[in-house]
Amino acid sequence: MSNQSIQVSAIVPVGGRQTALRELYAEYRSGMKALGVPFEFIFVLDGPQPGYEKALAELVTEGEPITVISLSRYFGEATAIMVGFDHAAGAVIMTLPAYLQVEGSEIKRYYDAIDGADVVVGHREPRATRWFDSLRRRAFHGLLAYVTRLHFHDLGCNARAVRRKVLEEVRLYGDQQRFLPVLAERQGFRVAEIAVKQSAGDRHDQPYELRNYTRGFLDIFNVFFLVRFTKKPLRFFGMIGVATFGIGIIELLYLVFDRIFLSTPLADRPALLLASLLIVLGVQIFALGLLGELIIFTHAGGSKDYQVDRVVQYPGADMVASPAKSAAASPVKVVA
Amino acid sequence: MYPLPKLSVIVPFYNEEDSIGPMHAAIVAAVDPLRISYEMVFVDDGSRDSTASRAEEIARSDARVRFVKFRRNYGQTAAMAAGIEYARGEVLVTMDGDLQNDPLDIEHFLTKMAEGFDIVVGWRHKRQDKLMSRKIPSVIANRLIGKVTGVPITDNGCSLKAFRGSLIRSIPLYSEMHRFIPAMASIAGPRIAEIKVRHHARQFGKSKYGLSRVYKVLLDLMVIKTVTSFTSRPLLWFALLCLPLTFVGLVTLIAGLGLGFASGHMSLPLTGSGVIFLSAALTLMASGTLGELIYKLGDVRPEDFARLTQKWVSPNQSSASV
Numbered sequence: 320m321s322n323q324s325i326q327v328s329a330i331v332p333v334g335g336r337q338t339a340l341r342e343l344y345a346e347y348r349s350g351m352k353a354l355g356v357p358f359e360f361i362f363v364l365d366g367p368q369p370g371y372e373k374a375l376a377e378l379v380t381e382g383e384p385i386t387v388i389s390l391s392r393y394f395g396e397a398t399a400i401m402v403g404f405d406h407a408a409g410a411v412i413m414t415l416p417a418y419l420q421v422e423g424s425e426i427k428r429y430y431d432a433i434d435g436a437d438v439v440v441g442h443r444e445p446r447a448t449r450w451f452d453s454l455r456r457r458a459f460h461g462l463l464a465y466v467t468r469l470h471f472h473d474l475g476c477n478a479r480a481v482r483r484k485v486l487e488e489v490r491l492y493g494d495q496q497r498f499l500p501v502l503a504e505r506q507g508f509r510v511a512e513i514a515v516k517q518s519a520g521d522r523h524d525q526p527y528e529l530r531n532y533t534r535g536f537l538d539i540f541n542v543f544f545l546v547r548f549t550k551k552p553l554r555f556f557g558m559i560g561v562a563t564f565g566i567g568i569i570e571l572l573y574l575v576f577d578r579i580f581l582s583t584p585l586a587d588r589p590a591l592l593l594a595s596l597l598i599v600l601g602v603q604i605f606a607l608g609l610l611g612e613l614i615i616f617t618h619a620g621g622s623k624d625y626q627v628d629r630v631v632q633y634p635g636a637d638m639v640a641s642p643a644k645s646a647a648a649s650p651v652k653v654v655a
Numbered sequence: 656m657y658p659l660p661k662l663s664v665i666v667p668f669y670n671e672e673d674s675i676g677p678m679h680a681a682i683v684a685a686v687d688p689l690r691i692s693y694e695m696v697f698v699d700d701g702s703r704d705s706t707a708s709r710a711e712e713i714a715r716s717d718a719r720v721r722f723v724k725f726r727r728n729y730g731q732t733a734a735m736a737a738g739i740e741y742a743r744g745e746v747l748v749t750m751d752g753d754l755q756n757d758p759l760d761i762e763h764f765l766t767k768m769a770e771g772f773d774i775v776v777g778w779r780h781k782r783q784d785k786l787m788s789r790k791i792p793s794v795i796a797n798r799l800i801g802k803v804t805g806v807p808i809t810d811n812g813c814s815l816k817a818f819r820g821s822l823i824r825s826i827p828l829y830s831e832m833h834r835f836i837p838a839m840a841s842i843a844g845p846r847i848a849e850i851k852v853r854h855h856a857r858q859f860g861k862s863k864y865g866l867s868r869v870y871k872v873l874l875d876l877m878v879i880k881t882v883t884s885f886t887s888r889p890l891l892w893f894a895l896l897c898l899p900l901t902f903v904g905l906v907t908l909i910a911g912l913g914l915g916f917a918s919g920h921m922s923l924p925l926t927g928s929g930v931i932f933l934s935a936a937l938t939l940m941a942s943g944t945l946g947e948l949i950y951k952l953g954d955v956r957p958e959d960f961a962r963l964t965q966k967w968v969s970p971n972q973s974s975a976s977v
Contacts, residue, residue: 507701507726550829557874588924595907595928599935602900606893606942609881613946616827616882617953625733630741631714631722 326356327430328409332399332496334365337417338520340374344383346518347415350423354430360385363403366393396477397491397499404486412486414496416477419518428513429480436511438503439480442473443521444514459535466543467501471512474498478515482508488626494534498542505546507626550615556608564601570594660719662686662693662765663744663820667734668710668752669700675709678754679720685758689765695720696738697752701728732833739823747823751814757853764817764850773822773845774837776808777815779854796872803876804838804883808849811835815852819845827955834872838879885950893943897936904932 329351337343344360351358362375362385375387386406390399400414411433413426421441432439446453456475464470474497481499489502500510548555571594577583585591664682668675679695686693697720699707707724714722723741725734735749746768750756760777767775782790793812801807811834818836826840837847884892908929915921 551874551878553874553878554871557877585925587922591924592927592931595931599900599931602896603935603938603942606896606939609877610942610946610949612878612881613885613949614953615829616878616885617950617955625729625737626726627737628724628726631711631724632720633715633718 324357325359325408327351327354327358327411327413328361328407329358329413329415330361330363330400330403330407331415331417332363332365332396332403333368333371333417334393334396334399335417337371338419340371340378343417343419344378346419346423347426348383348423350426351413353424353427358384359408361403361406362387363399364389365396365399366390395493395496397493397496400496401486401491407483410483412481412483414477414479414481419520420476421478421515421521422518425478425515428515429478432511432513433480433482435509437482437485437508438500438510440471440474440500440510440512441476441478441515442471442512443476443517444472446473446517459539463501463539463542466539467546469501469504471500474500476515494538495542497538501542501546507628552611552615553605553608556604556611560601560603560605560608562601563597563604567594567597567599567601570597658692660692660694660744661746662691662761663696663742663747664693664758664761665696665698665735665738665742665747665749666752667698667700667731667738667749668702668706669728669731669734670702670704670706671752672702672704672706672709674752674754675706675713678752678758679713679717681754682758682761683717685761689762691765693719694742694744696723696742697721698723698734698738698741699725700730700734701725732828735833735836736828739818739828742820745820747818747820749814749816749818753857755855755857756813756815757855760815760850760852761817763852764815767848767850768817768819770848771846772848773819773843774840774847775817776810776837776847776849777813777852778808778810778849779813780809780851782810782854800835800838800872800876803880804835804841806838806841806847808837808847810849811837813852813854832875832879835875835879839883842883885946890940890943890947893939893946897939897943900932900936900939904929904936907932 329347331343331347347360351360360383364372364375364387367389372387372389375385379385379387388402388406390402394402404412411430413429415426421443425441429439429441448456456473460471460474463474477496479499481503485499485503485506485508488506489499489508491499491502495502500512504510544555570590574585574588574591574594577588578585664686666678666682671678675697679697682695695717697710697714699710699722710720710722710724714720721741723737725737738749739747746765748761748764750758756777764775764777793810797809797811800811814833816836818840822840822843822845823836826836826843828836828839832839837845881892906929907925911922911925911927911929914925
């Protein structure tokens with residue numbers, strides 16, 4: 320099988336929840352076949368899974384276009400996808416979950432939609448779910464929309480299509496896979512959302528544990544920081560620091576006022592402890608922000624704040640050594 | 656091969672479809688008579704109107720125009736930084752794309768640069784903007800910026816500035832630092848001159864600023880103070896922050912202890928506060944040391960900046976500057 324001809328690479332990270340391999344593969348393969356272009360599958364086993372690995376090896380010996388990558392331990396879905404991407408040959412990358420979320424026939428619709436976009440995310444609609452899960456999901460996406468000002472409906476749907484350049488620029492890690500559309504949009508990529516049919520196997524929700532809530536919340540916080548404050552940590556830490564400091568100062572002034580005009584002895588006020596704690600905390604948080612700024616400043620040469628779409632100049636003065644060496648009017652990626 | 660131009664005029668545009676044509680014409684009309692080689696770098700900061708397509712048209716018809724298009728809106732600092740990155744001239748002149756700056760002033764900037772200055776800053780001495788929302792905050796901000804950074808410039812907000820290319824290319828520009836380029840550049844100790852420039856009232860489009868910048872400007876100022884003082888005396892800035900904390904801590908602690916010895920009844924709030932303040936001072940010093948470490952591991956070196964603005968005299972070369 321020659322790699323040059325491959326158009327679409329499907330990456331399947333196998334970590335947690337999974338559908339029986341034969342069933343899953345049959346569904347996805349029929350979907351990929353419908354595209355009418357050469358394709359390949361890359362299964363990334365996130366942590367040792369001997370049974371799955373054996374089943375995959377069987378498929379490989381049957382002559383299926385599958386690459387299997389086994390990771391020594393669990394690294395997280397995003398890392399698994401990035402590892403799979405290193406081996407992918409296609410111009411379009413489909414990420415597909417290891418359990419059936421959407422029907423295989425929908426793959427075609429993803430592929431069609433990527434014509435006008437760089438990232439296509441699915442939105443399972445109509446969705447069979449319990450009311451509580453639906454509420455939880457709404458809260459999550461609402462909070463995310465508030466924080467990032469981007470509106471997505473179903474970031475839990477891991478069937479997505481992305482162009483190669485997106486994964487080349489947006490390096491994911493940990494659990495960030497879910498936020499790929501947000502981070503891609505941040506980099507100036509066009510993100511489209513399509514409604515897809517939910518697979519029958521996905522109709523029952525997994526129990527949602529408490530630690531998933533904490534994780535979800537931390538994820539949002541992480542993205543919030545990444546999206547809004549990466550280049551200006553003092554805006555974030557400064558805000559919190561100044562607020563804490565301000566509350567402390569106000570309390571202190573009140574105590575001093577009491578002492579001077581109402582003669583309440585300062586030494587007997589436990590509130591004094593709180594005031595000093597708040598003031599000190601404020602200063603320290605602020606100092607953290609300054610340290611963050613120092614990190615940004617000393618590394619500013621290595622990272623760019625902007626992504627250039629293209630550079631135009633006629634007639635081809637680009638021969639001269641300059642950042643825009645490649646042909647004018649072609650997309651130029653700026654890397655320091 | 657095209658020779659490197661003497662002058663690059665950098666103009667960022669954001670939703671300025673009406674201004675871009677006249678702007679190009681005005682620059683050409685102003686710089687052509689000067690008889691120097693020059694180029695224009697137009698940066699489109701992700702405009703939603705037809706700015707980009709008009710700029711592209713201009714770039715296709717005029718070989719002196721290089722047009723850089725952003726994928727989306729990144730803000731004025733990024734646009735300036737991109738302009739600087741793609742400019743090839745010895746002298747870089749930046750100006751706003753809204754026709755409020757007058758390209759005819761470029762001549763005066765070049766004269767000043769020829770006198771040996773590294774940065775020449777424009778001063779809109781007859782500013783055509785609203786008094787309350789634009790002028791008064793700006794006067795206060797400029798005073799403050801001058802005081803804090805030690806670079807007294809009357810009008811930091813004026814985009815019309817000229818830089819020696821080698822200098823400005825090595826100053827890290829990020830976040831919203833475009834207002835503070837001279838202050839940031841002060842790391843290198845440049846020779847800065849200020850000249851009065853014309854300022855026109857806005858002809859097209861809307862102003863993109865508001866009063867809400869005050870908080871951001873204040874924080875940015877702290878940042879600049881930190882990063883620029885770190886390049887010379889790293890720990891000092893954090894030590895200065897520590898000083899009031901230590902003072903307050905000592906006073907409270909001594910008062911608490913003294914009171915305790917005098918009355919036989921130790922006051923927890925007083926001594927406790929003293930201990931809190933003192934320990935905070937200690938943590939802050941630790942942060943400063945951490946900052947030193949960060950700075951050491953980073954890629955900013957003060958001697959690089961010193962080299963940028965040095966002048967030297969040697970036997971085989973009478974006198975020169977970089």
